[in-house]
Each structure stands twice: as structure tokens, then as C-alpha cells.
Amino acid sequence: MTSIPATKAAITALKIEQRVERDVKAGIPEVDRRNHTDSEESMRSYVVREIIGRVHENRQGELDKELADRSDVDIRQLYQEMKNTESLVEKSVAARLANLVSGIKQRAQEYSALRMDLEMFRERNGLTREAVYRESKLLHFSIVFFIVILETVLNAFFLSKGSALGLVGGFFQAFIISMINLGFAAFLAFSLRHCFHLNALRKIGAGVLFGAVLLASGVFVLGVGHYREALEADPFTASQVAMSTLQAQPMGIQDFNSWIMVVVSGIALVLLTAKFFVVDDRYPGYTSVTRRVKSQHAAWRDAHEDAIDSVNQMAEEMQDGISDTEKTIRAQFIQFKASIERSEEIHRHYHEDIIKAQGLLDELVRYYQSYSARMMNRRSAYFGELLRFELEKLPRLNTTGLEQHKQDLATFEQVMDELDHTYTGAIDVVNRRCETIQAALSELVDKLELDHGLRRG
Structure with missing residues (x-):
């Protein structure tokens, strides 16, 4: 970042001593002058243009960067998504639940068909015992x-x-x-x-x-x-x-x-x-049909267990997503608040830079006056006030958006006060919905087992 240079560096850059020597040869400054010379006025222009201008450009760049970073914050959207967890859960659950129900029904039909094949096999072959193998x-x-x-x-x-x-x-x-x-x-x-x-x-x-x-x-x-x-x-x-x-x-x-x-x-x-x-069982074919039924029974049992596991996994994924959202909101709030503080600090530093630049200008004018007095071998005749910046003409920092972001910060602080309650409510919504789904799946399994004769009522 460009900062206010030291006095000696500014004297060298402005070539003040050469200016004085040139002004003295031209008879400037006069003995009883009451106005600043052109060289002194050029010092003010140099400081405003070259020093304050560059400092302003760098400070403005820092402010713009902070503004861009704050503009990327989506706390409102994330918080609203957390508040709308119930509707989001319903959208996520609908397709998953339909697939689970379809899979369970298909397994039930396949298991029922194989059980029917086994019963028909026993009936055709006069078997009343279980297969021994x-x-x-x-x-x-x-x-x-x-x-x-x-x-x-x-x-x-x-x-x-x-x-x-x-x-x-x-x-x-x-x-x-x-x-x-x-x-x-x-x-x-x-x-x-x-x-x-x-x-x-x-x-x-x-x-x-x-x-x-x-x-x-x-x-x-x-x-x-x-x-x-x-x-x-x-x-x-x-x-x-x-x-x-x-x-x-x-x-x-x-x-x-x-x-x-x-x-x-x-x-x-x-x-x-x-x-x-x-x-294998001594009756031909009895073992193979029994094995198929047992294999399908295991698949039917696994289908129910897999459905419950899938619901639990879905609940964990949604809870992890909610947890990540909550962490993101807190992290963005901390960054947003820190960015506003940095913007205010940049603005304050710029005003301090102007004060330092005024001090530098005072030193440059004093050096010009004292050096010219030595060159003319007499006391400096000018004892009026030193040059002052015309503050209204100095470049101002563009703080567009900062005030709005300060208002947003107040809103975000309110969000943070409510975040714990909203987060807990969102987790509870996921838990309740998944418990409801698990109960519905258990009821579906019971109903399918009764409808397909997989167990007695």
C-alpha cells in the first residue's frame, strides 16, 4: 500500500532546492511578500495529486474488496432455508420414500410368489414336512x-x-x-x-x-x-x-x-x-425350491432393514447439511462483521493519511522558506499561515454500500440470536419426519405380510 513518504524523500522528489535556486535567481520571493509563490503552490498540488491521490486509490481498492466480500454473504438465504427445513425435507423424502415403498412391495410379491411355488410343490408331491438338507x-x-x-x-x-x-x-x-x-x-x-x-x-x-x-x-x-x-x-x-x-x-x-x-x-x-x-433332501427338487424361498425371505427381510437404514442415512445426511448450514452462517457473520470493522478502519486511516499529508506539506513549505532565506542571506519575509489543503477538493472515499451493510449487520445479529432455536427446530423436524417414515414403512411391511400371506394375523 502507498503511504505518506518521509520529508527528505519528498524534498528530493520535488527538487525543492533546485526550485529555490531558480526562484532566487529570478528574484523570488520578494522581501515583503504576503502570498505564496508558484513553487509553494505546486508543492500543494504535488502532495494532493501524487501522494494523497495514490493513497486514496489504494484505500478505495481495499474498501471495494471488502464490499465485494460482504456482497457474497448469503446469510439471509441460508437462514431462510433452515427455517424452511420442513418443506425441503418433504421434497427430499418424496422420491426416496417412493423408491423404498416400490422396492419393498416388489420384494413382497417375489417372496409371496416363491412361497406359493413351494406350497404347490408340497401339494403336488404330498409333502407335509420341511426339507432336510x-x-x-x-x-x-x-x-x-x-x-x-x-x-x-x-x-x-x-x-x-x-x-x-x-x-x-x-x-x-x-x-x-x-x-x-x-x-x-x-x-x-x-x-x-x-x-x-x-x-x-x-x-x-x-x-x-x-x-x-x-x-x-x-x-x-x-x-x-x-x-x-x-x-x-x-x-x-x-x-x-x-x-x-x-x-x-x-x-x-x-x-x-x-x-x-x-x-x-x-x-x-x-x-x-x-x-x-x-x-440335499431325499425328495428330488425339494431342496432347490426351499433354498429359493429362504433366499427370497432373507432378501425380503434385508429389504425392510435396508429401507430403515436408508431412512436413517437420509436423516444423517440432512442433519449434516443443516449443521453445515449453521456453521456457514456463523462463519459468514463473523467475516461480515469483521469486514465492516476493517472498512471503518480503512476510512479512519485515510483521514489520518490526510493529516499526515498536511504535516508533510507544512514541512515542505517550511524547508522551502528556510532554504530560500539562507540563499538570499536574509530572514524570511513571509510569516503568514502555511498552505492548507482545500478539504472539499480532496478525493473522497466511496463508501457506497457500507451504510446498507451496517443495517444488514443489525439484521444478521438478530438472526444469530435466533439461530440456535431455529437450528434445534430444524433438527427436530428431520427427526420427526424420519420417525414417521420408519413407522409408515413398518406398517407397510405388516400390511404386505398379511395381504400376501407371509405371516398369520
């Missing part, structure tokens, strides 16, 4: 994996002795055998489950399939034993020899280790079949 599929697959790996490891030990690749070759052969056993077990469990079907034709078909698969799996297990026995004699002809001896003498295995392989594969087959059978 294992909830955890992960545990089921873990046990199946363990059985397959255990069978593979045990059989790999026996097959490795006759394999050209040793233990690695025996392991891969054993793994293939285990996977075939796994397929047989799945078909056995499938066919066995359909033996409990209400339809007689399906029972007969399932029984025939079960017998065929059981026979095939038994032949395969015996074939594994024959292959193990032939493998030790000649690995290259083991397959042909095993098929021949299996056809001629299915039970004619002579090697003890081969019988152990047959027993291991048979036990694995039985365990896998039992595991596949007990993982």
Missing part, C-alpha cells in the same frame, strides 16, 4: 474334495509300483480313477433320490438307473483291481489283460494289494454317494 455348500465340497484326494493318494501308492513313471504316473492314474468314481457317485445319488419320488414311473426309472449305475460302478471298481494286478506283471499289456480277466473271472483277483485298491475305491464310492445324497 445341509445349509453349507462349502463344507459339502470340502468333504468331497478331501475324500477324492485321500482316495487318490492311497491308490497312487499301489499304482506307482507298476507304472513306468513311478509315483507321478501312479498319482495321475489314481486321480483319474477318483474322478470317475466321483461321477458314478453323483449319478448314484441322483438316481437314489428319484427313487423317493411320488410318481411311480419316475420311481421305476430311477430304480433301473440306480441299478445300472451301481452295476457299472461295481464293474469299474473290480476292473481297477484287475488292472492293478496285471500292472505288476506287464505295464504295457495291463489294460488288455485286466479286461480279459474281468470278463472271465470278475472276482478272480489273486493279489492282496489289488483287493485293497478295490476296497478303497469301493469305500470312496460309498462315501461320495452318501455325501451327495445327504447334502
Whole structure:
């Protein structure tokens, strides 16, 4: 910011000594003068134009900046929004509530439809009990994996002795055998489950399939034993020899280790079949329809809980918004009040600058008079009053808007007195409205459950 310069700096800038020397050569000032010289008058013009003018420009810039900052304050609008919280809440809630209600109704319809499918399934198949099955599929697959790996490891030990690749070759052969056993077990469990079907034709078909698969799996297990026995004699002809001896003498295995392989594969087959059978209800299809109903029931329950959570989240968001608005109002009020005080301080400093500029002008005139007296080797003849600024001609600061903002400050102070009460009222409005919505959602859930037969009244 441009300020009032020191006297020596002003003397140098005005070149007063050169002026005096020029005036003295021209016979100025006169001995008995009573008026100021042109040089003295030019000092006043210089101070007004160059010094006070620049100070005025900078002070006015500061005032304009403060005015612009105060004009950006929107305390009235923010406060009015807080007072109109109820209407704003209604606008925000309307769309959200419609979506929640629509989602809950859709879930209720889907759940009701699946329950109806389950009841129709029970009615068609004469079922009066609940489905019995294992909830955890992960545990089921873990046990199946363990059985397959255990069978593979045990059989790999026996097959490795006759394999050209040793233990690695025996392991891969054993793994293939285990996977075939796994397929047989799945078909056995499938066919066995359909033996409990209400339809007689399906029972007969399932029984025939079960017998065929059981026979095939038994032949395969015996074939594994024959292959193990032939493998030790000649690995290259083991397959042909095993098929021949299996056809001629299915039970004619002579090697003890081969019988152990047959027993291991048979036990694995039985365990896998039992595991596949007990993982689901013994009645075919009962587990899948029951799982769908339970899954939809969980989705229905989650839909209600999610709706309540959504309302709570919405309430928190609106409360956070109200809290932010309240903080913004307080911050803007503090800035607004401080800006007015700074504007008044700038105005006061400008008047102080004028007084300092007058003092500078006095010093410049005195220096001019004293220097000219020394140059003329006589006492200064001029003892009249020093130059004074014509105050009415000095540039004035434009304080447009400051008085209006002072009036606004009084209004804002009243707003601040009422802010705590308004803030509390706005929070209460949000809480009451959200509690009302939650109660309405609970009533809707009860009504939907009764209308769709999801529970008894």
C-alpha cells in the first residue's frame, strides 16, 4: 500500500532546492511578500495529486474488496432455508420414500410368489414336512474334495509300483480313477433320490438307473483291481489283460494289494454317494425350491432393514447439511462483521493519511522558506499561515454500500440470536419426519405380510 513518504524523500522528489535556486535567481520571493509563490503552490498540488491521490486509490481498492466480500454473504438465504427445513425435507423424502415403498412391495410379491411355488410343490408331491438338507455348500465340497484326494493318494501308492513313471504316473492314474468314481457317485445319488419320488414311473426309472449305475460302478471298481494286478506283471499289456480277466473271472483277483485298491475305491464310492445324497433332501427338487424361498425371505427381510437404514442415512445426511448450514452462517457473520470493522478502519486511516499529508506539506513549505532565506542571506519575509489543503477538493472515499451493510449487520445479529432455536427446530423436524417414515414403512411391511400371506394375523 502507498503511504505518506518521509520529508527528505519528498524534498528530493520535488527538487525543492533546485526550485529555490531558480526562484532566487529570478528574484523570488520578494522581501515583503504576503502570498505564496508558484513553487509553494505546486508543492500543494504535488502532495494532493501524487501522494494523497495514490493513497486514496489504494484505500478505495481495499474498501471495494471488502464490499465485494460482504456482497457474497448469503446469510439471509441460508437462514431462510433452515427455517424452511420442513418443506425441503418433504421434497427430499418424496422420491426416496417412493423408491423404498416400490422396492419393498416388489420384494413382497417375489417372496409371496416363491412361497406359493413351494406350497404347490408340497401339494403336488404330498409333502407335509420341511426339507432336510445341509445349509453349507462349502463344507459339502470340502468333504468331497478331501475324500477324492485321500482316495487318490492311497491308490497312487499301489499304482506307482507298476507304472513306468513311478509315483507321478501312479498319482495321475489314481486321480483319474477318483474322478470317475466321483461321477458314478453323483449319478448314484441322483438316481437314489428319484427313487423317493411320488410318481411311480419316475420311481421305476430311477430304480433301473440306480441299478445300472451301481452295476457299472461295481464293474469299474473290480476292473481297477484287475488292472492293478496285471500292472505288476506287464505295464504295457495291463489294460488288455485286466479286461480279459474281468470278463472271465470278475472276482478272480489273486493279489492282496489289488483287493485293497478295490476296497478303497469301493469305500470312496460309498462315501461320495452318501455325501451327495445327504447334502440335499431325499425328495428330488425339494431342496432347490426351499433354498429359493429362504433366499427370497432373507432378501425380503434385508429389504425392510435396508429401507430403515436408508431412512436413517437420509436423516444423517440432512442433519449434516443443516449443521453445515449453521456453521456457514456463523462463519459468514463473523467475516461480515469483521469486514465492516476493517472498512471503518480503512476510512479512519485515510483521514489520518490526510493529516499526515498536511504535516508533510507544512514541512515542505517550511524547508522551502528556510532554504530560500539562507540563499538570499536574509530572514524570511513571509510569516503568514502555511498552505492548507482545500478539504472539499480532496478525493473522497466511496463508501457506497457500507451504510446498507451496517443495517444488514443489525439484521444478521438478530438472526444469530435466533439461530440456535431455529437450528434445534430444524433438527427436530428431520427427526420427526424420519420417525414417521420408519413407522409408515413398518406398517407397510405388516400390511404386505398379511395381504400376501407371509405371516398369520
